[in-house]
Amino acid sequence: MSKPEPTFALIDCNSFYASCERVFRPDLAKVPIVVLSNNDGCVIARSYDAKPFIKMGEPYFQIKHKLKQHGIVPFSSNYALYGDMSERVMSLI
Known part of the structure; x- marks a missing residue:
């Protein structure tokens, strides 16, 4: 019997x-x-609906006017939240 290949x-x-x-x-x-x-x-x-207006990596101080113009809400990063949510996703797999 052969050893199964990893998936x-x-x-x-x-x-x-x-x-x-x-x-x-x-x-x-x-x-x-x-x-x-x-x-x-x-x-x-960026959420899908923000992608047409904002590029990845754009400096915040340069795009504040674009955010207001398009009604885009900025969030400070919350890595504890993202880590917790990642663990929840992984527990479902």
């Missing part, structure tokens, strides 16, 4: 940080959002 899977949770923020703010389900890096330096995640 690998790649699971990608799209816009994960933005999706995590919306889990606890269902009022933002239809509102575009972005998540900012440590110290609110630059954009590290």
